[in-house]
Amino acid sequence: MRKGLIQAIAVSSLGCVLLATAAGAQGKIGDESDGSRAVPVHLIPLYDEAVPEFDKQSFKILPQDELLQPFSIRQTCGKCHTYEAVAQGWHFNAPDPNVNPGRAGQPWILADAAARTQVPVSYRPWPNTFRPEQLGLTNWKFARRFARHMPGGGPAEMLDQTEAPEEMMRSYVSGKLEINCLGCHSADPGYDQAEYVLQTARQNYRWAPTAACSFASVTGVAADQSDMYDPLMSDAIKVTYRPNTFDYKNRVLFDIVRKVPNERCYFCHSNFDLSGRDAEKWKADEDVHLAAGLSCVDCHRNGLDHSIIRGYQGEDKISNNPLAATTSCQGCHLGPESSASPVEGRLGAPRPKHLGIPPIHFEKMTCTACHGGPWPDARTHATKTSRAHALGTLGANKSPEALPHIWTPVFAKQPDGKIAPHKLFWPAFWAVEKDDGVTPIPVETARELVGKVIPEQRPLPSGDWLDLSKEQIAKVLSLMSQESSEGRPVYVAGGKLYRLDDSDQLWAGAHPAAAPSMWPIAHNVRPAVQSLGVRSCQDCHATDAPFFFGDVEIDSPLAAGRGSAKMIDFQDLKPFYVKAFAFSFVFRPWLKLVILASCAGLAGVLVLYALRALACVVKVLSEGNGSIEKEDE
Amino acid sequence: MFRTVSIIVLLVAVAALALHYLVSRLRSPAKAGPVCIVRGLVYLLTLLFLPQQLTLLGKFKKLVYLLAMLCVVVLAVTGFYSVLILGKHISGYLLMIHVTAGGVFAVCLALLALTFAQSHRFNENDWPWLTSMVRRELQEPKLLPENSDLLRKICFWLLIILALPLMLSVVLSMFPLFGTAVQVLLADTHRYSTLTFAAVAIIHTYLIIRAPTSK
Numbered sequence A: 001m002r003k004g005l006i007q008a009i010a011v012s013s014l015g016c017v018l019l020a021t022a023a024g025a026q027g028k029i030g031d032e033s034d035g036s037r038a039v040p041v042h043l044i045p046l047y048d049e050a051v052p053e054f055d056k057q058s059f060k061i062l063p064q065d066e067l068l069q070p071f072s073i074r075q076t077c078g079k080c081h082t083y084e085a086v087a088q089g090w091h092f093n094a095p096d097p098n099v100n101p102g103r104a105g106q107p108w109i110l111a112d113a114a115a116r117t118q119v120p121v122s123y124r125p126w127p128n129t130f131r132p133e134q135l136g137l138t139n140w141k142f143a144r145r146f147a148r149h150m151p152g153g154g155p156a157e158m159l160d161q162t163e164a165p166e167e168m169m170r171s172y173v174s175g176k177l178e179i180n181c182l183g184c185h186s187a188d189p190g191y192d193q194a195e196y197v198l199q200t201a202r203q204n205y206r207w208a209p210t211a212a213c214s215f216a217s218v219t220g221v222a223a224d225q226s227d228m229y230d231p232l233m234s235d236a237i238k239v240t241y242r243p244n245t246f247d248y249k250n251r252v253l254f255d256i257v258r259k260v261p262n263e264r265c266y267f268c269h270s271n272f273d274l275s276g277r278d279a280e281k282w283k284a285d286e287d288v289h290l291a292a293g294l295s296c297v298d299c300h301r302n303g304l305d306h307s308i309i310r311g312y313q314g315e316d317k318i319s320n321n322p323l324a325a326t327t328s329c330q331g332c333h334l335g336p337e338s339s340a341s342p343v344e345g346r347l348g349a350p351r352p353k354h355l356g357i358p359p360i361h362f363e364k365m366t367c368t369a370c371h372g373g374p375w376p377d378a379r380t381h382a383t384k385t386s387r388a389h390a391l392g393t394l395g396a397n398k399s400p401e402a403l404p405h406i407w408t409p410v411f412a413k414q415p416d417g418k419i420a421p422h423k424l425f426w427p428a429f430w431a432v433e434k435d436d437g438v439t440p441i442p443v444e445t446a447r448e449l450v451g452k453v454i455p456e457q458r459p460l461p462s463g464d465w466l467d468l469s470k471e472q473i474a475k476v477l478s479l480m481s482q483e484s485s486e487g488r489p490v491y492v493a494g495g496k497l498y499r500l501d502d503s504d505q506l507w508a509g510a511h512p513a514a515a516p517s518m519w520p521i522a523h524n525v526r527p528a529v530q531s532l533g534v535r536s537c538q539d540c541h542a543t544d545a546p547f548f549f550g551d552v553e554i555d556s557p558l559a560a561g562r563g564s565a566k567m568i569d570f571q572d573l574k575p576f577y578v579k580a581f582a583f584s585f586v587f588r589p590w591l592k593l594v595i596l597a598s599c600a601g602l603a604g605v606l607v608l609y610a611l612r613a614l615a616c617v618v619k620v621l622s623e624g625n626g627s628i629e630k631e632d633e
Numbered sequence B: 001m002f003r004t005v006s007i008i009v010l011l012v013a014v015a016a017l018a019l020h021y022l023v024s025r026l027r028s029p030a031k032a033g034p035v036c037i038v039r040g041l042v043y044l045l046t047l048l049f050l051p052q053q054l055t056l057l058g059k060f061k062k063l064v065y066l067l068a069m070l071c072v073v074v075l076a077v078t079g080f081y082s083v084l085i086l087g088k089h090i091s092g093y094l095l096m097i098h099v100t101a102g103g104v105f106a107v108c109l110a111l112l113a114l115t116f117a118q119s120h121r122f123n124e125n126d127w128p129w130l131t132s133m134v135r136r137e138l139q140e141p142k143l144l145p146e147n148s149d150l151l152r153k154i155c156f157w158l159l160i161i162l163a164l165p166l167m168l169s170v171v172l173s174m175f176p177l178f179g180t181a182v183q184v185l186l187a188d189t190h191r192y193s194t195l196t197f198a199a200v201a202i203i204h205t206y207l208i209i210r211a212p213t214s215k
Helices: A002-025 A073-079 A139-149 A165-174 A181-185 A193-201 A208-212 A262-269 A329-333 A360-364 A367-371 A443-453 A470-483 A575-584 A588-622 A628-632 B002-027 B034-045 B056-086 B092-116 B128-134 B150-172 B180-214
Strands: A042-044 A108-112 A117-121 A216-219 A238-241 A252-254 A271-273 A381-385 A406-413 A419-425 A429-434 A437-440 A488-493 A496-500 A506-509 A517-520 A551-554 A563-566
Touching (some): A108 A139, A139 A165, A181 A208, A181 A262, A208 A216, A329 A367, A406 A551, A429 A443, A429 A470, A443 A470, A470 A496, A470 A506, A575 B092, B002 B056, B002 B180, B056 B180, B150 B180
Antiparallel strands (some): A042 A252, A108 A117, A271 A381, A429 A437, A488 A496, A496 A506
């Protein structure tokens, strides 16, 4: 009896342990919804950063603390949400070499007018981009440059993974830039992302999310502190929480939403087209989807793993987001090719009629070619983006000439063979050419070299290129070859590669490394009645249609290197053929008329002889040995 | 799919004609030798170079006929080359040539229909068995005369009938009237009516080649 009781207790205990383990495997309380569509109230305690001094323990922040600390997102949000799962998301996983890069996106652009440089940088192996380490950018230096528009996590959270001791020391002072959940999910109108940027500029990475909140403020600059600065011991960087921030249980109310407001996305994903048409925000219409009442995250969805849908066709082949196939343009408007139940028309997406559009267009072009981005003009126009031009930050250069120079729309062929509208910029950088290709030199080194050849040049207030001549290029290249014997010095700009030949004369020519950096665009989506081809085929198939024959700006610090290319140069098509094909559309109305007239003639003959044949049949049938009446008789 | 169907249909058409030719040769070796076929083809292709004893209209009809034949060849080569050889839809320069020849062919076909329809009318000699049946003539069923051109007439009218979906399917797709699903249907209609048209055109040409030499 007693033995049986012990066995029962043992089995019950084991069962409890197993259940507890299973519950643990399910994740934290906020990882999975219980199905309620109500938004959970985030009245939660704040936790500070887990530091080695306290055995990596995090402590609750109390208003009466003598030295108030900034709250740690990892510790505060991580109490209910698995931080590591979130960190796998697309916004944070760029440095992970195991992540499929998918379709090329906008790279970071390292622009420096004094060094005559604008070079595409990305942790993802996208075409025509360079990895940060190729440019001498450590995680620390990368964060210094780009933390302003990074959501935290990724390289900004790996600041101590460096071989440079001084960077490691500085990272202890500045802290790491943890994933900033609030940057997206805060619905508090007082949450100030521009303040976050200011804090990153001060290297206050540890303090940035706290400083951006309306209930806290941060004073002090980490960049000014010594390497030995300890935030637990000094208030040189001071956090002040607004009175009444904490309730009587020392909890703080966060206005958190699952569905991210558009304005949060816009901070990093704004586009500002500098065509005369839409040069002011109030003049430009917003994306037709937003105008219809959708939000960014209605299409760009993700779960806890933050594997957000980028929204291009074919993404489902590489994404682990189960909605990837049904949340592209085609997915919503047409539905996937095979589905057990009808799924098109999601969120009220109308099924496109595409009246008179030959289906070949859908094989040759993306949906966005006709519907996305600005209507093409005879020449591409300059555009700015949040990430490239630090839009939305204090002191952002509002000049239209500010580097980097990005041009749009460029209708170019993607790797999948479809033509899509792109943004484009022409890389310009000093580099070393070796057998394995062209590798840029660090911008600081380039600035120094150029400064020796062209001394006392200050950046223009407009942020535009500082002039550069061929003679100056030759001098800089010569200087580079004197200072280093490794490889052959080259300069890339305006789609050309410049190098000194054996007789020290400057040679310039095409080179794969000089190819423009391009990434496809989707927004703003225009209404159907403003799509390409809505007026006639000659929106594109005219001998001067911008879609094929528009001029694409070629940009370079060299005045002589500027000019234009034709859109068709990016489409892998033969200009003569496209011109001839476009010319044939002049005769298309005649062709229609001729064929319709011929059809009418043929139909007339058929009807005429069919009637005559009928007459013959009637005649034959009416012949006989007598009439009906006679037979009756 | 269309590629396979095309290959099968065209092979069947050619094989049927080859069979017909062999049977004809076995039945009357003197009239259906290979020389006769070649002679017929040369005759057909050199209609305009032969001594002309026709009226202006007659010469015009010959010219239109030759032009239509040339167009058929161009259309068939440009259309079927992409499908049968390249295994993809027609595009590029081939498409431009195809469309250009298509316009000329449409006009030629309409003129041919107008000018040859009368001579291709069916008459009671084309189906003696039918007339005898209708007239309750109980004697032996009448057979077609050896030089009957019934098959040629049928081919002619089939070509005229097939030309309508063939041309309408392509011209209607140029107007903003139909959506993607109907566009695909129109393209399929064009393909399959073209294929049928091509098969009938081959038979018709074969019959024409044989006609002058057998008379």
